Amino acid sequence: xxxxxxxxxxxxxxxxxxxxxxxxxxxxxxxxxxxxxxxxxxxxxxxxxxxxxxxxxxxxxxxxxxxxxxxxxxxxxxxxxxxxxxxxxxxxxxxxxxxxxxxxxxxxxxxx
Amino acid sequence: xxxxxxxxxxxxxxxxxxxxxxxxxxxxxxxxxxxxxxxxxxxxxxxxxxxxxxxxxxxxxxxxxxxxxxxxxxxxxxxxxxxxxxxxxxxxxxxxxxxxxxxxxxxxxxxxxxxxxxxxxxxxxxxxxxxxxxxxxxxxxxxxx
Amino acid sequence: xxxxxxxxxxxxxxxxxxxxxxxxxxxxxxxxxxxxxxxxxxxxxxxxxxxxxxxxxxxxxxxxxxxxxxxxxxxxxxxxxxxxxxxxxxxxxxxxxxxxxxxxxxxxxxxxxxxxxxxxxxxxxxxxxxxxxxxxxxxxxxxxxxxxxxxxxxxxxxxxxxxxxxxxxxxxxxxxxxxxxxxxxxxxxxxxxxxxxxxxxxxxxxxxxxxxxxxxxxxxxxxxxxxxxxxxxxxxxxxxxxxxxxxxxxxxxxxxxxxxxxxxxxxxxxxxxxxxxxxxxxxxxxxxxxxxxxxxxxxxxxxxxxxxxxxxxxxxxxxxxxxxxxxxxxxxxxxxxxxxxxxxxxxxxxxxxxxxxxxxxxxxxxxxxxxxxxxxxxxxxxxxxxxxxxxxxxxxxxxxxxxxxxxxxxxxxxxxxxxxxxxxxxxxxxxxxxxxxxxxxxxxxxxxxxxxxxxxxxxxxxxxxxxxxxxxxxxxxxxxxxxxxxxxxxxxxxxxxxxxxxxxxxxxxxxx
Numbered sequence: 001x002x003x004x005x006x007x008x009x010x011x012x013x014x015x016x017x018x019x020x021x022x023x024x025x026x027x028x029x030x031x032x033x034x035x036x037x038x039x040x041x042x043x044x045x046x047x048x049x050x051x052x053x054x055x056x057x058x059x060x061x062x063x064x065x066x067x068x069x070x071x072x073x074x075x076x077x078x079x080x081x082x083x084x085x086x087x088x089x090x091x092x093x094x095x096x097x098x099x100x101x102x103x104x105x106x107x108x109x110x111x112x
Numbered sequence: 113x114x115x116x117x118x119x120x121x122x123x124x125x126x127x128x129x130x131x132x133x134x135x136x137x138x139x140x141x142x143x144x145x146x147x148x149x150x151x152x153x154x155x156x157x158x159x160x161x162x163x164x165x166x167x168x169x170x171x172x173x174x175x176x177x178x179x180x181x182x183x184x185x186x187x188x189x190x191x192x193x194x195x196x197x198x199x200x201x202x203x204x205x206x207x208x209x210x211x212x213x214x215x216x217x218x219x220x221x222x223x224x225x226x227x228x229x230x231x232x233x234x235x236x237x238x239x240x241x242x243x244x245x246x247x248x249x250x251x252x253x254x255x256x257x
Numbered sequence: 258x259x260x261x262x263x264x265x266x267x268x269x270x271x272x273x274x275x276x277x278x279x280x281x282x283x284x285x286x287x288x289x290x291x292x293x294x295x296x297x298x299x300x301x302x303x304x305x306x307x308x309x310x311x312x313x314x315x316x317x318x319x320x321x322x323x324x325x326x327x328x329x330x331x332x333x334x335x336x337x338x339x340x341x342x343x344x345x346x347x348x349x350x351x352x353x354x355x356x357x358x359x360x361x362x363x364x365x366x367x368x369x370x371x372x373x374x375x376x377x378x379x380x381x382x383x384x385x386x387x388x389x390x391x392x393x394x395x396x397x398x399x400x401x402x403x404x405x406x407x408x409x410x411x412x413x414x415x416x417x418x419x420x421x422x423x424x425x426x427x428x429x430x431x432x433x434x435x436x437x438x439x440x441x442x443x444x445x446x447x448x449x450x451x452x453x454x455x456x457x458x459x460x461x462x463x464x465x466x467x468x469x470x471x472x473x474x475x476x477x478x479x480x481x482x483x484x485x486x487x488x489x490x491x492x493x494x495x496x497x498x499x500x501x502x503x504x505x506x507x508x509x510x511x512x513x514x515x516x517x518x519x520x521x522x523x524x525x526x527x528x529x530x531x532x533x534x535x536x537x538x539x540x541x542x543x544x545x546x547x548x549x550x551x552x553x554x555x556x557x558x559x560x561x562x563x564x565x566x567x568x569x570x571x572x573x574x575x576x577x578x579x580x581x582x583x584x585x586x587x588x589x590x591x592x593x594x595x596x597x598x599x600x601x602x603x604x605x606x607x608x609x610x611x612x613x614x615x616x617x618x619x620x621x622x623x624x625x626x627x628x629x630x631x632x633x634x635x636x637x638x639x640x641x642x643x644x645x646x647x648x649x650x651x652x653x654x655x656x657x658x659x660x661x662x663x664x665x666x667x668x669x670x671x672x673x674x675x676x677x678x679x680x681x682x683x684x685x686x687x688x689x690x691x692x693x694x695x696x697x698x699x700x701x702x703x704x705x706x707x708x709x710x711x712x713x714x715x716x717x718x719x720x721x722x723x724x725x726x727x728x729x730x731x732x733x734x735x736x737x738x739x740x741x742x743x744x745x746x747x748x749x750x751x752x753x754x755x756x757x758x759x760x761x762x763x764x765x766x767x768x769x
Contacts, residue, residue: 011436018429024421031428038435045443055145070442073391077435079150079237080398084428086244087405091421093248097255098414107418110492179281186274193271200260 003044010037024095024102028088035081039074046070113249115168124166131159135234142230143223149230153237160242171253178246185239192232195225261301262316262333265343265386266396268294269379273372280368288358291371295351295378302340302347309340311751313765315388326767328449332388334766337751341600342385342516345607348732349508350378353500356615356725359718360500360622364411377403377504381512388766390438390448397434397513401427401480404509408497419492426489430479437472440465450525451763457527470532473521481514483573484543487566494565495558495627499618502558506565507611511603515569519576523756524763528584537577541680543570548690555629557617560698561610564653567687568606574680575599575668582675583757591674593753597745598667600752605660605736609652612729616646619718619726620702629698633705638715641723643703645730650699652733654692660737667740 014037017030046067054068099107115121138145139152169177221227272294280287313336321330335343354374361367380400387393405427409420442448444465445456457466479486490510494502522528522536547567554560579595619642620635621627636643652659655666665688672681717723739745755762 011432015429018425027425031425031432034429034432035435038432038439041436041439045439053146069448075148075150076391076395080395083402084398084424084431087402088421088424088428090248091405091409091417091424093251094412095414095417095421098417107421109415109418110496183278183281186277189274190271190278193267193274197267 004041007037007041007044010040022104024092024104027104028085028092031088032081032085035077035084039077042070042074042077113168113253116166120166124162128159128163131162132156135159135238139230139234140227141220143226144220149233150237152230153234154241156234156238157241157245160238161245164245171250174246174250174253178243178250181239181243181246185236185243188232188236188239192229192236195228195232258316259314259335260316261305262314262335262386263318265298265301266379266383268298269375269382273375273379276368276372276375280371287368287371288361291375292351292354292358294375295347295354298347298378298382299351302343305335305340306344306748309335309337309751310747311337311754313755313762315766323767327447328452328767331392332449332766333386334388335386336755336762338520338600338755339385339516341604341748341752342512343382345604346378346381346385346508346512349607349611350374350504352611352725352729353504353615356503356618356722357498357500358721360498360618360722363622364498370407370410373403373407374501374504376400377407377509381509384513385516388450390441390450390453393517394431394434394438397480398431400509400513401431404501404505407501408493408505410498410501416496419489419496423489423493426479426486430476430486433472433479434476437469437476440469440472444469449766450521451766454525454763455767457525466526467531470522470526474518474532474536477514477518477521478539481510481518481569481573482566483539483569484546484566487543487547490566491559491562494562495556499614499621502562502618503611503614506562506614507607510565510569511607515572515603518573519756522580528580530581530584533577533580533584537574537581537680540570540573540575540577541683543567544574544687545570545683548687548694551694552690556627557620557629557698557702558614558627560694561613561617564691564694565606565610567691568602568610568653571665571668571684571687572599572602572606574684575602575671578672578675578677578680579757589757591671593757594667595671595675596753596756597749598664598671600749601667601739602664604739605652605664605733608729608733608736609649609661612645612649612726612733613653615722615726615729616642616649619722622718622722623715629701632702634703635715636703639717641717641726645726646703647699648730648733650695654695655688656692658737660733660739663737663740 011034014030014032014034017033018027021027021030046069048064048066051064051066054065054071057063095107096102101107135152135155135158137152138147138155139149142148142152272290276287276290279290313334316333316335317330318333319330323329354371357370361370364370377400380396380398380403383396384393384400387396405420405424408423409416438448441453444462445453447453447456475486482490494506497505518536522532526532544567547563547565547570551560551563551567554563575595576599579592579599582592582595583589617627619639620632623639624632626632648659652661655661657663665684669681669684672678672684739748
């Protein structure tokens with residue numbers, strides 16, 4: 001039970017970082033922390049008592065395996081997270097060229 | 113961008129080949145051991161990035177590399193979609209079906225269409241991550257001039 | 258198992274990568290190929306519109322049949338509600354691509370533009386057609402990442418800042434949705450939408466259920482730009498190129514925001530009165546705050562973006578009224594009327610908001626400015642733009658005989674019949690303020706006397722832009738025919754029937 005609460009606390013840490021930090025790169029890293037907590041939560045869900053890794057062993061037909069579906073979901077979600085982070089980094093590099101600063105309080109052309 | 117010293121160049125030339133072979137092993141055994149298309153593709157991209165970082169290269173060479181890699185990536189994706197659609201033409205008329213004969217459990221040549229999917233997805237993921245790296249370096253070179 | 262259903266997703270994905278290869282060698286290939294692909298998609302979606310009617314078509318990807326009546330494959334579902342949204346996506350996508358044939362000359366990387374556009378259309382089609390919860394998430398991410406790149410397309414400082422804000426808020430929304438999907442899988446042990454409804458049954462374990470509903474509402478509400486999640490919309494929609502603004506504001510916030518909320522809350526969760534009151538309150542707040550923030554704007558595209566928030570508030574408020582009446586167990590006729598008004602307003606808003614953004618793009622193409630104080634006197638030099646803009650402004654304000662009047666009338670009548678008098682009065686007041694705001698737009702842009710002497714050089718925009726604007730204005734006038742009973746029963750009634758009947762969706766899918 002404590003493992004699930006720890007996942008949620010990690011999610012809240014990432015959310016706090018994304019809201020209050022001023023540096024652009026720190027906001028992007030906080031977003032990565034949020035996504036990693038979600039992956040941990042998915043991997044914890046599929047656990048069955050006394051199970052082993054879900055690779056079929058043809059010599060022992062009565063083994064108990066853990067649930068393989070959340071592992072497939074996490075594999076897909078990791079690739080999606082990689083694409084999101086790469087897109088964010090490209091925009092941050094171009095923003096630095098245009099404005100000359102990494103501080104989000106200086107970047108406020110659009111107002112109102 | 114500038115390359116690195118002679119010791120770094122020779123060491124990476126020895127190691128990068130082994131990393132490449134390990135990536136191919138992870139991709140091809142995707143239906144027997146954990147791994148598959150995504151993980152193997154990232155390993156292959158790692159070896160390509162290692163060689164580019166240690167040897168350096170001037171601006172025009174990098175642009176030619178990026179053009180070639182974009183074509184490889186788009187071609188691999190079209191082949192993945194073509195295999196998925198070819199379930200329409202051969203075998204039964206269902207999208208994404210597994211229509212080649214499935215062999216014995218545990219052998220390398222088995223499980224129908226899955227090894228083909230793994231190979232093409234691995235190629236595409238490796239090309240994508242290499243393109244991300246090349247684009248960022250080209251942007252830095254371009255703004256230095 | 259109709260084999261045309263997965264073609265709606267496969268054709269744009271294959272076309273996007275084909276454009277990347279062939280566009281390097283042949284110069285003009287990408288524009289005309291993209292228009293041809295979208296024309297084929299529009300024809301397929303209209304074929305589905307005329308043949309679907311009451312039945313629900315299910316396509317099991319990979320041919321995995323249910324074992325012991327438990328579904329184990331990924332399902333793609335086409336029923337009366339999704340066929341309306343598919344038609345909107347493909348039709349407005351085709352008109353935007355045709356408009357951009359001459360608009361794209363301002364930018365240099367036209368190859369990437371058409372490839373990203375096809376990925377956006379493919380992702381949205383996938384979200385609307387999917388019957389599986391994680392499949393919705395994957396296609397949502399495909400279309401959302403394409404829209405991040407398209408908003409930052411012309412890389413000036415304004416557009417990069419708008420794209421950065423959009424990406425951070427969109428990223429938080431995606432991870433909230435993923436957390437909610439994790440909780441649903443933990444409780445229900447399955448990911449099929451029809452099967453989850455059967456597993457949740459009589460609302461077990463109240464606290465977890467409420468927590469899941471709030472997570473899903475927050476995540477998809479951030480994508481649909483309801484108050485208080487609206488902070489990214491004015492910057493992103495005003496900085497994008499004009500055909501992309503028309504797609505984002507006219508189609509995107511409906512297909513990945515409002516459609517998924519309506520589908521999950523009516524067909525997957527058991528409706529409770531507390532959540533229905535919360536959704537209605539959020540809709541009313543969006544309606545009122547959106548129009549008050551829009552009055553003082555002098556930039557054309559920011560004005561139109563704030564009005565998008567207000568009109569989406571109409572749709573959410575009307576659907577919320579239907580949910581409250583259904584959860585109390587009253588007679589379903591008034592609830593059906595409220596939901597019919599909401600869906601009709603959804604279709605109307607796609608048509609006239611797309612037309613308004615294309616007009617703003619035409620003005621920007623000739624004058625290179627977006628500030629309303631610097632325009633004036635365009636009615637004589639740009640006659641087609643002026644006439645279509647007049648039709649669109651009268652539609653959005655609710656003047657008869659255009660389509661906005663009929664949909665707002667149905668919403669107000671449903672609110673009065675359900676004894677929500679305060680909501681009806683607020684809807685009328687917001688409509689009057691919308692009229693005032695658009696009369697200001699018409700006067701400053703078209704009918705004012707301009708004080709600079711540059712009217713000699715202004716002429717009408719090129720043919721592809723004129724064609725798209727004229728077709729959209731004809732659709733605006735034709736959509737008002739949907740209020741007659743025969744046409745309404747053919748198109749809107751199957752959609753309302755699937756949403757209000759508590760067991761029809763799940764039993765039709767699980768038995769096949």
